[in-house]
Amino acid sequence: MSAKNDLDKPLSEEQKLHNMRHSCSHILAQAVLEMFPDAKLGIGPTIETGFYYDFDLPRTLIPEDLKILEDKMKRIIKEKQTFHRVEEPAAEAVEFLEGKGQPYKAEVVRDLMEEGEEIVSFYENKDRKDNLKFWDLCEGGHLENTGQVGAFKLTKIAGAYWRGDEKRPMLQRIYGACFLTKEELKAYLDQLEEAKKRDHKVLGPKLGLYTSSPLVGAGLPLLGPKGAVIRRELEDYLWELHKNRGYSRVYSPHIAKEDLYVQSGHAAKFGDELFRVKGKEDSFILKPMNCPHHMQIFSDNQFSYRDMPVRYFEPAVVYRDEKSGQLGGLTRVRSITQDDGHLFCRVSQIKAEVKIVCEVINEFYSTIGMNEDYWVSLSVRGEERDKYLGDDKIWEQAEEALEEAAKAIKLPYKRVEGEAAFYGPKLDFMFKDAIGREWQLATIQCDFNLPLRFELEFTNEEGEKERPVVIHRAICGSFERFMGVLIEHFVGAFPVWLAPVQVQIIPVATPHHDFANKYAQKLRSEGARVIVDDSNDSLGKRIRNAEMQKIPYMLVVGDKEIDGDNIAVRSYKTKEQFDVGKNEFIDQLKADIKERKL
Numbered sequence: 001m002s003a004k005n006d007l008d009k010p011l012s013e014e015q016k017l018h019n020m021r022h023s024c025s026h027i028l029a030q031a032v033l034e035m036f037p038d039a040k041l042g043i044g045p046t047i048e049t050g051f052y053y054d055f056d057l058p059r060t061l062i063p064e065d066l067k068i069l070e071d072k073m074k075r076i077i078k079e080k081q082t083f084h085r086v087e088e089p090a091a092e093a094v095e096f097l098e099g100k101g102q103p104y105k106a107e108v109v110r111d112l113m114e115e116g117e118e119i120v121s122f123y124e125n126k127d128r129k130d131n132l133k134f135w136d137l138c139e140g141g142h143l144e145n146t147g148q149v150g151a152f153k154l155t156k157i158a159g160a161y162w163r164g165d166e167k168r169p170m171l172q173r174i175y176g177a178c179f180l181t182k183e184e185l186k187a188y189l190d191q192l193e194e195a196k197k198r199d200h201k202v203l204g205p206k207l208g209l210y211t212s213s214p215l216v217g218a219g220l221p222l223l224g225p226k227g228a229v230i231r232r233e234l235e236d237y238l239w240e241l242h243k244n245r246g247y248s249r250v251y252s253p254h255i256a257k258e259d260l261y262v263q264s265g266h267a268a269k270f271g272d273e274l275f276r277v278k279g280k281e282d283s284f285i286l287k288p289m290n291c292p293h294h295m296q297i298f299s300d301n302q303f304s305y306r307d308m309p310v311r312y313f314e315p316a317v318v319y320r321d322e323k324s325g326q327l328g329g330l331t332r333v334r335s336i337t338q339d340d341g342h343l344f345c346r347v348s349q350i351k352a353e354v355k356i357v358c359e360v361i362n363e364f365y366s367t368i369g370m371n372e373d374y375w376v377s378l379s380v381r382g383e384e385r386d387k388y389l390g391d392d393k394i395w396e397q398a399e400e401a402l403e404e405a406a407k408a409i410k411l412p413y414k415r416v417e418g419e420a421a422f423y424g425p426k427l428d429f430m431f432k433d434a435i436g437r438e439w440q441l442a443t444i445q446c447d448f449n450l451p452l453r454f455e456l457e458f459t460n461e462e463g464e465k466e467r468p469v470v471i472h473r474a475i476c477g478s479f480e481r482f483m484g485v486l487i488e489h490f491v492g493a494f495p496v497w498l499a500p501v502q503v504q505i506i507p508v509a510t511p512h513h514d515f516a517n518k519y520a521q522k523l524r525s526e527g528a529r530v531i532v533d534d535s536n537d538s539l540g541k542r543i544r545n546a547e548m549q550k551i552p553y554m555l556v557v558g559d560k561e562i563d564g565d566n567i568a569v570r571s572y573k574t575k576e577q578f579d580v581g582k583n584e585f586i587d588q589l590k591a592d593i594k595e596r597k598l
Ligand SMILES: [Zn+2]
Pocket: 022, 023, 026, 123, 136, 137, 138, 139, 140, 141, 142
């Protein structure tokens, strides 16, 4: 092989971008070595928006270091250093790397040797006079020279254990963004800036939605009264969308015997992520999934074809012992409430059932304001057929049913080969939030595995036992994660129906307290969530507080409001103040809530 190999074929945009990002990580490592000649290099892969590189350094990096490193990188880019591939016998490479004080790289080569590699490759950077400027152990995919980097910026310093193992040394990770053009980089950095303002980990506690406690533990967020309102509204709305579509509510306990998960296969799948509960006589497991419980509810009943499909709905908490280093906010948690539901149906019923679930998804995300520009991954089997469980014929029917349903309701779907679960094909919904970030939220998954493992059956027209198909469906996925997404999507300014406090009434002075409280009571009796701020703070401060809490409607009441027919309303969303009849406002508020207006 030669250096030319990287360049022979014309590259796709995607490969070009990958090579650029990866080359940029070499340039970063080169700059770091200029700054810290004793730096030990970890790995430097590409990520979705750029790259990172892990280093073992003699001191902790500070944000100011990034600027220094960027300047060095810019110089290296200007110098148009060329990339060259060099191959070495692996055993010699280990010796070389150890001699050069690069134990992490040496470890990588030793692992490659264990996998049977005999030759490893290095990439060298050379300047125009052919002087060696930098080298790195690497498989490749690079630019021809450093001058071809489009636009980059170092964005973040973080800690990362070598190989993700907390028993190994903690390295310092430098993240960089890298794009083909300056414009694309700017758009990304703007989005990042916007995302910072919306960060639910900052906004959530600030708005009093949730808190965490070291006594309770990491990854176990506690919803306060305000967060609970949002959660409850979401749950109620979801149930409203299901109750007239043939679903029944069920409840299942939080623990079960290990046997249940051995039979379902989840014990093997979740391994050490399972929480174990020791009882006096039996040991139990905190459920990592709701599915096995629902399978047991179904299997307890003698169903006939006339009863099919059977549909269960249960928003329920599952527990997974994620590593504490990965926990945070509402998106990385150990207690996850899934808005779960399971359908038991015949293969011939899949299409109709999927259509119903899609209707629910469509209505739900229209209400949230996220169904403008979404897409759906129709995840089907790949080439390696032995990876998948179940009959070819059933797979074909199920994939066809999903695709037909997607077509019938004009879902913007893409068929993605090889993305199916081993137990069945699925539809994954990718929604975009207000700043264009994509979130995988709703999902509809066919499952041929659990019915088999639990020997589920119903009696068909011929009086014979027939195996149903299970469909797992979730509309928002996990309530915790979804609330995190919602906080960021709305920047904490929730539509009226979701807002923990919908109206804040601010009496100008003591003589107005009585009217304020009476009017509040009237609004409450119509189902609204209202607070009267009659504290001793100045009027200006109380108005600012209501603003900070992002309360949809603020009513400042004084003599004019008491004596007249109108009330002065300030809308958080439009920032406008308007006068409206006292009763008219109540009607408008009721309509906002009932129709779940955005
Ligand atoms: Zn490389």
